[in-house]
Amino acid sequence: HHPLDRKARLDLENPDFERFPKARALKGRGVEVVLERGDILFMPMSWFHHVHSVGAENVSLNWWFYDSGLLFEPSKVLWPLSPPSLVEFSRHVEYFIAEQLGPINVGRFVAWWLGRGPGPLDSLLLDRWRLMRNYVLQRLALLPGEAGRSVLAMLDPLRWRDLAISPAPPKALQGLQDEHHVQGLLEGLSELSMGLFRCSMTGQAFRALGRAIDEIPREKLRMFLECSEELLVLLRDHTDWKGEGEKSEAQVPPKGAFLFNREEAKRAPLAISRGLGDLCDLAVASRVVVTTVDNGFFANWLQVLDARLFAGEAAAVEPAWVLTGNEREFNYGEAGDDVFAGLFEAPTPEPASASATGVCTEPHMVRNRQNLLLVNVFRGRFLQGPWAKSRRRLYSDAAKNIFWPCKAALTARDEALASVHRAPGAPLIGVHKRVDNPGTARMQLAQVMVCTAAYIRAVKTLAARRAGSAAAAEAAVVVLATDDEGAVAAFREAFGGRLVFRGEAKRCAGGIDPQSRLPIEVHGQSGKRLTIADARDCLIDALLLAACDAFVHADSNVTIAAGIMNPDTEAVHVRDLVPDAQAAGEWPGYRRCRLPI
Numbered sequence: 001h002h003p004l005d006r007k008a009r010l011d012l013e014n015p016d017f018e019r020f021p022k023a024r025a026l027k028g029r030g031v032e033v034v035l036e037r038g039d040i041l042f043m044p045m046s047w048f049h050h051v052h053s054v055g056a057e058n059v060s061l062n063w064w065f066y067d068s069g070l071l072f073e074p075s076k077v078l079w080p081l082s083p084p085s086l087v088e089f090s091r092h093v094e095y096f097i098a099e100q101l102g103p104i105n106v107g108r109f110v111a112w113w114l115g116r117g118p119g120p121l122d123s124l125l126l127d128r129w130r131l132m133r134n135y136v137l138q139r140l141a142l143l144p145g146e147a148g149r150s151v152l153a154m155l156d157p158l159r160w161r162d163l164a165i166s167p168a169p170p171k172a173l174q175g176l177q178d179e180h181h182v183q184g185l186l187e188g189l190s191e192l193s194m195g196l197f198r199c200s201m202t203g204q205a206f207r208a209l210g211r212a213i214d215e216i217p218r219e220k221l222r223m224f225l226e227c228s229e230e231l232l233v234l235l236r237d238h239t240d241w242k243g244e245g246e247k248s249e250a251q252v253p254p255k256g257a258f259l260f261n262r263e264e265a266k267r268a269p270l271a272i273s274r275g276l277g278d279l280c281d282l283a284v285a286s287r288v289v290v291t292t293v294d295n296g297f298f299a300n301w302l303q304v305l306d307a308r309l310f311a312g313e314a315a316a317v318e319p320a321w322v323l324t325g326n327e328r329e330f331n332y333g334e335a336g337d338d339v340f341a342g343l344f345e346a347p348t349p350e351p352a353s354a355s356a357t358g359v360c361t362e363p364h365m366v367r368n369r370q371n372l373l374l375v376n377v378f379r380g381r382f383l384q385g386p387w388a389k390s391r392r393r394l395y396s397d398a399a400k401n402i403f404w405p406c407k408a409a410l411t412a413r414d415e416a417l418a419s420v421h422r423a424p425g426a427p428l429i430g431v432h433k434r435v436d437n438p439g440t441a442r443m444q445l446a447q448v449m450v451c452t453a454a455y456i457r458a459v460k461t462l463a464a465r466r467a468g469s470a471a472a473a474e475a476a477v478v479v480l481a482t483d484d485e486g487a488v489a490a491f492r493e494a495f496g497g498r499l500v501f502r503g504e505a506k507r508c509a510g511g512i513d514p515q516s517r518l519p520i521e522v523h524g525q526s527g528k529r530l531t532i533a534d535a536r537d538c539l540i541d542a543l544l545l546a547a548c549d550a551f552v553h554a555d556s557n558v559t560i561a562a563g564i565m566n567p568d569t570e571a572v573h574v575r576d577l578v579p580d581a582q583a584a585g586e587w588p589g590y591r592r593c594r595l596p597i
Contacts, residue, residue, distance in 0.1 A: 057206050101175050104174050122182050125178065157419055174210050189225055205273035209276060232444045243258070268597055272372070279310045279573075281364060287362075300330060301403070305372060305403070308398045372410060376595065382563075405543065409543060422477045425469075427550070439521065448584070462570075475498070479548055484507060484508075511585070545569075554573065
């Protein structure tokens with residue numbers, strides 16, 4: 001817990017009897033041994049010893065013998081404990097306190113416990129300290145005989161008096177301090193603070209939050225915690241907490257049943273605390289490489305953006321989007337093609353500093369998204385809720401530092417918007433309609449896709465809400481971004497010449513392939529490689545939606561990207577506009593997505 005832990009603070013060669021008056025009692029009690037070549041000295045456990053090298057050159061070897069686990073297997077412990085075992089026991093109590101509260105706090109905690117010093121001012125931290133005190137006392141009270149009392153006597157805060165913690169210990173070990181203002185950071189995050197960062201949190205999570213407060217800018221950290229809060233609320237409301245736990249098959253539950261089992265959900269707090277640790281590593285890295293995930297285009301776009309947001313401002317973030325040829329979904333070209341370079345302009349490189357020139361920095365590798373609201377069935381929540389606007393703006397500011405769409409994509413967007421005349425005052429309403437199949441359905445929190453007719457109703461409702469008059473609502477221009485070929489005909493019939501869509505983009509009918517029994521969609525089809533033009537079509541669709549006054553969305557990465565590209569456009573979930581929306585199809589027997597934790 002400090003530089004001299006497990007060591008005597010007394011210098012035996014030059015004892016300071018003013019500071020350590022009890023040291024006078026050591027006179028005549030020590031044993032002095034001079035080891036010659038080939039000699040071995042056996043020293044019993046917990047004996048203090050002082051080693052002084054004699055001569056110009058010598059080599060010594062230490063070999064540590066442990067008690068074969070006798071202290072750690074209660075059934076094998078011999079009572080009463082010997083004095084050395086009691087010393088070792090007390091040190092392990094200190095280790096436990098350090099693990100839970102942070103090593104820097106052990107001395108303060110023991111002093112507070114014995115009424116010799118103040119506790120933390122932050123009420124959350126004080127709750128934590130009370131829990132630790134009560135737990136340790138309860139466990140010590142169960143020990144036979146006087147063992148517990150003896151251990152308590154060794155927890156003396158004088159061991160830490162006047163001891164400077166120098167050099168500064170790693171932030172990952174420090175835990176939370178009053179100066180972190182934890183209560184203010186977690187204010188309003190009731191589910192998160194009660195479920196993760198109060199007394200029930202593990203020492204690992206406690207240290208991770210403490211380090212995160214030191215390493216991550218407060219606004220970004222608060223956003224991450226708010227997203228974690230929303231994730232826990234979703235798990236709370238959609239988990240069968242009284243069920244049998246983990247099942248071998250993750251089948252989609254019957255309509256109206258719970259979506260998650262309790263064993264999955266119980267892993268969420270640990271995943272969040274691990275994510276905090278990963279974000280701290282990312283925040284201090286000077287060079288960051290973001291690998292691809294074999295998923296859709298915007299899953300990778302969001303992964304790069306997540307890394308750019310949490311990396312330090314001076315860090316170089318490098319998307320590694322060069323294809324290997326083995327991708328199933330992210331297969332926009334042939335082996336060796338750089339998808340990122342084909343879609344985005346290269347940033348102007350920063351001039352290298354003299355000290356960095358010629359130095360190869362080991363990169364920090366990013367292989368997944370840390371913000372769990374960007375993943376799986378939770379992603380539809382990203383654009384909703386009281387904190388949606390602020391997080392969209394944070395990610396939007398980060399996007400400006402990494403994504404500069406190529407000229408071809410921007411030109412295609414502008415040409416599509418110019419293809420339809422827009423009357424003065426007429427709103428521009430976007431809609432993203434995914435094709436219906438088991439793959440897209442299981443990525444919805446509701447586990448079903450909404451039918452096309454519901455999307456059309458939602459667009460009309462949103463247009464009426466945005467327009468200043470009935471005439472303006474009837475004149476609304478509608479931007480359709482879709483991979484569903486059937487939706488194009490339905491929207492043409494509904495909106496006629498007021499519909500903007502790109503006819504050259506690939507689309508399909510959806511459903512299930514009767515031979516392979518796999519979902520049918522444009523992307524991710526076995527044996528069918530796409531091209532960089534297909535990825536560009538995805539990008540253009542998002543740019544079109546971002547140009548709208550408002551857009552209708554389900555749970556999708558495309559609409560998250562559009563909402564980030566333009567944080568001021570209104571994003572409304574289709575089910576919020578059409579609560580009685582009918583499902584497009586039913587897909588019994590397919591596997592739901594497991595939690596990404």
